[in-house]
Amino acid sequence: MKHRQHWQRSARHFLRCRGYRDHLGRLGRLLCLAAMLLAAPIWSTAGMAAADPAKVLRLYFPAAEDGFDPAAFASLYSNIVSEAIFERLLTYDYLARPARLVPMVAETLPEVSADGRTYTFRLRKGIHFTPDPAFKGRPRELVAEDFIYSFKRFMDPQLRSPWQFMLEDKIVGLDELAAEARKTGRFDYDRPIAGLSAPDRHTLRIQLKAPDHNFSYIMAHTPFGALAREVVEAYGKELIAHPVGTGAYQLKEWKRRNRIVLTANPAYRGFTWHFAPSAEAVDTEIIRAMQGKPMPQIGRVEISIIEEPQSVWLAFKSGQLDVVNVPQQFIREALEDGELAGEFRRQGIRLYRATDPEITYTFFNFKDPLIGGFGKEKIALRRAIAMAYDVDEEIRVIRQGQAIRAQMPIPPGVVGHDAGYRSSIPHDPALANALLDRYGYRRGADGWRTLPDGAPLLLRIQGDASGAARQFDELWKKSLDRIGIRVEFPKSNFADNLKAAKSCKLQMMGAAWTADYPDGDNFMQNFYGPNLGQSNNGCYQSPAFDRLYEQVSKLPDSPERNRLFVQMSRQMEADTAISLHVTRRRTQLIRPGLTGYKKHPILHAEWMYLDIEPKRGR
Structure with a gap:
């Protein structure tokens, strides 16, 4: 509760200082400005001279990327790379906890009108894109029109952006522009709209249809970095392999689903x-x-x-990685009595721990004929499956204690989390069996249950072929065996699984969601009906939940809003929209020579804030 109140105080302070300046005296405005300057990095033109090619940071992704068009892909690993290449109007202070917004390419936090509908951003002058042939040998400065173009792209029907929902029904004229494109088959990027305008080259004005208390968070979210129109048009479908931004890094090498190399951007201001x-x-x-x-x-x-946990662990131990998130099965090797093992202390390796603002869960496809829908027998089936799954065994055996049980879909450290909330879906195989019996899922002579009409009952939980996935498969099978339900585990890679989920083609699949911004809205939008095909991978469409979500979206951080989050969580439980699992604890080992490391709760490409000893002789 104390942590949540701290978040609420921080959010209220931010709202007061971010632009409602008409309500502050001159002294108040100066104090707000001083607070922002104290926390912000000092931008200069001399920074790039410090980037040393011999200073090499070696990392890994446990799942493959898709490509590097920030508007086109929703996978975490594509977004991490995009975060280092494309810059947003706003970002987060590197050290502040709880997370705090600060300017990025904007000079200051936005000026917000008294009615909360108009946001004005003043861009820093002299920021340039990475040199690229699309610019025909001329330096290309970042201007306000680049953000207007980039924001319009999210609504282009041909792109089918998974992030469209973040701008949908928000900006004056933008939805109408998209509707016209659906009729004509052509999105008119040159057509002016009232909601996106540039009074001059370095001023961006955004008019909202209604106040949105999370809009500044959206402007700090990785996909909303600026692209240059001439780059998008020059590369077309190959843009995913040619990201050109204004950020600290540029893409040097990409072997798809194998290796990514970034180098310091020579045009970056530092x-x-x-x-x-x-x-x-x-x-x-x-x-x-x-x-x-x-x-x-x-x-x-x-x-x-590196998808296999054992390969990750061996790569770190042999010195091929500078940071590792210790795979669960190797926790006992990494730690002794909860502290760093002597083998690693002697090497000068450091231990870092944090609880991520995330949840893990298994979603049910509400459009699947076997498991989806809102009939009582369908809800009973999903409820029984969720009650059968042993979360405590997952924490104890698979995660080796490096997680806490998630009670609600909003995790600790995020606005809207209720520390006193307890899920109404317990681990109770006996009750799950009784529920299945009551709704006609009878056991056959072989002990396996059938559907109420006597047809076979067989679940399919999609996953990948990694060793970590096999552990979860075994736990799911063990859990479902207790209630007499057969299950299969078809396999594909993460990117293909995600694509199929967004098309409502997977029956069940494990998922994780880490905060894009530190507010419960960011988690609940994953279950909002109109976000189907974007972030709503379970294809859950509950009118009752959707009404509550729409009320939440109109309210500032407040006790009333938090009560609505609780109601939404209870509605999800009543429908059994997901089987909710854990919030993971991060246990990381850091090699000597890497300095400045502190895992940020929102940012993931923190490389521009770090230093490392040179690796000579490469």
Whole structure:
């Protein structure tokens, strides 16, 4: 509760300072400006001289990327790379906890009109895109029209952006432009709309249909970085392999689903590392090592796609990775009595721990003829499946204690989380069996249950072929055996599974959602009916839930809004929209020589804030 109240105080402070300045005196405005400047990095033009090609950061992704068009892909791993290449109007302070918005390519936080509907951003001058043939040898400055073009792309029906829902029904004239494109087959990017305008080259004005208290968070979200129109038009469908942004890094090499290499962007303006500490003890050491350094320091980032946990662990132990999120099955090797094992201490390796703002769950496809729908017998089947799954065994055996049981779809550390909330769906195989008996899912002579009409009952839980997935398969089978339900585990890669889920083609699939921004709305939008085909991978369409979500979207952070989040959670339980599992605890090992590391709850490509000792002789 204390943490949630801290978030609420931070959110209220941000709302007061982010632009409702008519309600503040001159002194108040100066204090807000001073607070923002204290936390923000100092931008300069000298930073790129510090990037050393011999300073190489070696990382891994446990699942494959799709490509690097930020509007076109929703996978975490594509977004991590895009985050380093494309810049948004806003970002987050690197050290502040809870997460706090700060300007990125904007000069300050937005000016917001008294009615909360008009946002004005002043862009920094002299920011340039990475040199590219599409610019025909001329330097290309970032201007307000680049954001107007980029935001319009999300609504282009031909792109089918999975992030469309974040702008849908928000900006004046944008939905109408998209509707016209659906009729004509052509999206008119040149047509002016009232909601997106540029009074001058470096001023962007956005008019909303209604106040949106999360709109600044959306402007800080990775997909909403600026692209240059001439680059998009030059590369067409191959844009996914030619990302050109204004960020600290550029794509140097891409072997699909195998290896990604980024190098420092020679056009990047650079900044001086300057952050104020949060209340966390680790900040003192980070500031001592990093304060005042020209950034970025790291000249090259090498990312390997390593899906097998054992291969990840061996790569770290052999010195091929600089940071590892310890795979669950190796926790006992990494830790002794909860502390870093002596083998790693002697090497100078450091231990870092955090609880991520995330949930893991298994979703049910509400359009699937066997398991979907709102009939009582369908809800009973999903409820029995959820009650059969042993979350405590997952935490104890698979995750080796590195997780906590999730009680509601909004995790700790996110606005809307209720620390006193308890799920109404317990682990109770006996009750699950009784529920199935009551609704006609009878056991045959072989002990397996059938559907109420006597047809075979066989579940299909989609996954990948990794060793980690096999552990969950075994736990699911063990859990479902207890209630007499047969199950199969078809396999494909993560990217293809995600694509099939968005088309409502998978019966069940495990999922995780990490906060894009620190508000419960970001989690609940995954279950909002109109987001089907975008973020709503379970194809859940509940009129009752949707009404509550629409009420939440109109309210600022408040007790009333938090009560609505509780009602939404209860509605999901009544429908059994998902089988809710855990919030993971991050246990990371960091090799000596890497300084400044602190996992951010929202950002994932923190490389521009780090330094590392050179790796010579490469």
